[in-house]
Amino acid sequence: MTDTLPACPSCASPYTYEMGTLLVCPECAHEWSPTEAAEAEAAAVIKDAHGTPRPTATTW
Numbered sequence: 163m164t165d166t167l168p169a170c171p172s173c174a175s176p177y178t179y180e181m182g183t184l185l186v187c188p189e190c191a192h193e194w195s196p197t198e199a200a201e202a203e204a205a206a207v208i209k210d211a212h213g214t215p216r217p218t219a220t221t222w
């Protein structure tokens with residue numbers, strides 16, 4: 163099952179829970195992504211999409 167969440171990498175607390183795409187630790191309030199590699203890749207795509215700003219297109 164994929165219901166098993168990893169322990170907090172900061173304080174090793176097993177009481178982590180999911181919040182959106184992030185994992186949250188209630189013990190130390192640490193938030194992290196369980197799929198950093200995939201998220202970084204997605205972020206790169208998003209950044210690339212936003213990486214072409216058009217200052218003249220938003221001045222009207």
Ligand SMILES: [Zn+2]
Pocket residue numbers: 170171172173174175187188189190191192
């Ligand atoms: Zn923690």
